[in-house]
Amino acid sequence: MSPVPTTVENRRHTSSKVQSNLPLDAMESSKIENSSSPSEDVTAEQNSIDRKGSQVRDAETSKDDHQNSTQGAASPIGKTEKPVTAERASPDGAHSDKKRKLTDEPAENPALDKDQHRTKRKRLQERLQKNRRRGKTPPSAYSRRDDGPRIQPDARPPRSPSPITRSPSPSAAPIRQRKRPGGGARINSANMEALKRRQEERERKREEEAQRELRDRGVHDVVRQHYNAVPERGREWRKTDSKIKGLRSFNNWIKSTIIQKFSPDEDFLARNNGNGWTGGPPTAPDEEKRLIVLDVGCGKGGDLGKWQQAPQPVELYVGLDPAEVSIDQARDRYNGMRHDRRRRRGNPLYHAEFHVKDCFGESLANLSIIQRVGIDTNIGPNGSLMSSRWGGGGFDVVASMFTMHYAFESEEKARQMLQNVAGALKKGGRFLGVGPNSDVLSAKVVEFHKKRKEQLAAAGAQEADSKEEGKYASEVLEWGNSIYRVRFPRATPEDGIFRPAFGWKYSYFMEEAVEEIPEYVVPWEAFRALTQDYNLELQYRKPFLDVWREEKDDPILGPLSERMGVRSRDGTLMVNEEELEAASLYHAFCFYKV
CATH class of the missing domain: 3.40.50.150 (Vaccinia Virus protein VP39)
Structure with missing residues (x-):
């Protein structure tokens, strides 16, 4: 029998058959294992909807092919597709044992899988619409991913509309009263003359002090x-x-x-x-107290x-x-x-x-x-x-x-x-x-x-x-x-x-x-x-x-x-x-x- 051609369509067809033959629990487990992080749920759900749609279409095509093969268990084509599909899907030869095991299992009740896929897709679409109504936009698939929590610019606390009030600083000095720039704030002539006299007196004292220092x-x-x-x-x-x-x-x-x-x-x-009073003899010079x-x-x-x-x-x-x-x-x-x-x-x-x-x-x-x-x-x-x-x-x-x-x-x-x-x-x-x-x-x-x-x-x-x-x-x-x-x-x-x-x-x-x-x-x-x-x-x-x-x-x-x-x-x-x-x-x- 001639070998199956290894084209892109064959690889896609084989992958669709494998996914369609998976039971519901295995498919859920596979999705959980392949999921990245809680922060990428929205992006993963969108990608899962597109992938499930293609799987449904591939499953319908593979169903027709499977009914035409009456000798399904003894057919050599079914046995040769699995290694070819695994070999073409992973050129470097590093295959997952779990994936091979799931591929070997035959698909059971494709109509149930199709209804489940449609139910999940509808649930995901409802979730997306609900998020859009709440103002949450799914992040782009090309945005930078990290494990830490992301702080949105709108997440800052709103500014208080009330003005900031500061407690007055303690001061022993009384509060100086302010005067209006009018007649009450002007200095009368008597006060002006007194200020001039005090200023002249201070200047005169400074000059006298400077002259005295210079003279001294x-x-x-x-x-x-x-x-x-x-x-x-x-x-x-x-x-x-x-x-x-x-x-x-x-x-x-x-x-x-x-x-x-x-x-x-x-x-x-x-x-x-x-x-003198003592009348004693004069003291020798060496014994005298010196000055x-x-x-x-x-x-x-x-x-x-x-x-x-x-x-x-x-x-x-x-x-x-x-x-x-x-x-x-x-x-x-x-x-x-x-x-x-x-x-x-x-x-x-x-x-x-x-x-x-x-x-x-x-x-x-x-x-x-x-x-x-x-x-x-x-x-x-x-x-x-x-x-x-x-x-x-x-x-x-x-x-x-x-x-x-x-x-x-x-x-x-x-x-x-x-x-x-x-x-x-x-x-x-x-x-x-x-x-x-x-x-x-x-x-x-x-x-x-x-x-x-x-x-x-x-x-x-x-x-x-x-x-x-x-x-x-x-x-x-x-x-x-x-x-x-x-x-x-x-x-x-x-x-x-x-x-x-x-x-x-x-x-x-x-x-x-x-x-x-x-x-x-x-x-x-x-x-x-x-x-x-x-x-x-x-x-x-x-x-x-x-x-x-x-x-x-x-x-x-x-x-x-x-x-x-x-x-x-x-x-x-x-x-x-x-x-x-x-x-x-x-x-x-x-x-x-x-």
């Missing part, structure tokens, strides 16, 4: 640059060629007198003074030799000055004292340290040497009661030689200076120094105004514009001689009382020493009242000429004046009248820390 920095820089520029001419030049050598010697003797009288502590004076000295404004170190000759030996000397060149020269002078053994008389040489520091505009608490010795930063009117009673620094003596007048540029600087001084001193410590005498300046101011009034009265020209509202004179006050000069650039008080106590600037000139640098009046009574806030009590104050008259015949200070060139061995004063007039501007003082 300018004065500080001028003074520092001036002393940096003063050349160091040496000891021999000062003794022989200087035009003011008598004044230099006189001022140095005054400073030595203050150091000799007030640098020793009370215990030292009691033990070593023949007229710790702080010199604010030490300059070029001109007082190092004076401290070397102090009655009570010095253990440590700390020199501070804002001028860098002056500090270098002071350090060089101290090193020269260490190497010059011929001039090392009396006490052993002390240890000295020098630092660049503005002692009036800054606190000294940040210097390491000051911290090691000790300083009380709580001293003053804002300090605690315990600090006032038990606090204190570690220095025995604080000296200020010709420097304190720079601190009275402002009250802040004056208080900073006193806080540094009082904070560094221990209980019973001494604050000694020399500076311009405000009594002399006040007397010169009063004398100037008195003479001016007499001249105006004699000339009969008392014009209103020649006075400053009857309180201040507009003319420049100036006096001096060939070696010194004092000049007030602004109006001065007619009564000679400087109010307020700070900021009264004048320019001072000294031949070979000072070139028209700004200085400030130190009203003494105001200064003494200020020192009480820092536990400083005044013990001594005298003008230079009074110090000379009282101490020139002292058994120690008298011979010292001869050695320093103030007077000759026969007692003749070696200071001329102009130099004495220049020296009369200054006074010496000493405070005790209580």
Whole structure:
């Protein structure tokens, strides 16, 4: 018998016969096994309807062919179709045993299968129509398939039509009422003038503060640059060629007198003074308690030799000055004292340290040497009661030689200076120094105004514009001689009382020493009242000429004046009248820390 032709129609016919011969349960099982996933049910049902329709048509055709074959069980064609159909349906030879088994079984009751197919198709069509009415569209067969649930864009929750309300933030401030832009919201003329005045006052204060800072920095820089520029001419030049050598010697003797009288502590004076209370023998220098000295404004170190000759030996000397060149020269002078053994008389040489520091505009608490010795930063009117009673620094003596007048540029600087001084001193410590005498300046101011009034009265020209509202004179006050000069650039008080106590600037000139640098009046009574806030009590104050008259015949200070060139061995004063007039501007003082 000739082989069955393997065409597409034959393969389709064979497949239709196999499917039509399957029982209903097997067909349902096959559909369940071949189904993909729940998410593809709609697509699978549509494809199943098309496939069942073709199977029904193929089953009718195969039914006619099956009735024509009367020898169905022994026919060789039926036996040869199954391997040919299986072989053509799967060219690679990988056949399913289950499929072969189902193919071998003969179809039973094709009419029942046809009714079942029609019932299923109708049920699927009804389901599709119901889904369409519900708005569900079957997905495309070519859409991407995944196992996860699909989120449709319309599945988002609908937006609430009500506006979003936020809870008010808690605030302690009351709710500011809003005003309508009308007459009630406008600022009247009185309020506008007040606002303008406040704005002008704020601007004026800012300008004054900026000018004060600039002026303060300018004065500080001028003074520092001036002393940096003063050349160091040496000891021999000062003794022989200087035009003011008598004044230099006189001022140095005054400073030595203050150091000799007030640098020793009370215990030292009691033990070593023949007229003291103890009456005991003098103590050997090695057994004496040594002093710790702080010199604010030490300059070029001109007082190092004076401290070397102090009655009570010095253990440590700390020199501070804002001028860098002056500090270098002071350090060089101290090193020269260490190497010059011929001039090392009396006490052993002390240890000295020098630092660049503005002692009036800054606190000294940040210097390491000051911290090691000790300083009380709580001293003053804002300090605690315990600090006032038990606090204190570690220095025995604080000296200020010709420097304190720079601190009275402002009250802040004056208080900073006193806080540094009082904070560094221990209980019973001494604050000694020399500076311009405000009594002399006040007397010169009063004398100037008195003479001016007499001249105006004699000339009969008392014009209103020649006075400053009857309180201040507009003319420049100036006096001096060939070696010194004092000049007030602004109006001065007619009564000679400087109010307020700070900021009264004048320019001072000294031949070979000072070139028209700004200085400030130190009203003494105001200064003494200020020192009480820092536990400083005044013990001594005298003008230079009074110090000379009282101490020139002292058994120690008298011979010292001869050695320093103030007077000759026969007692003749070696200071001329102009130099004495220049020296009369200054006074010496000493405070005790209580």
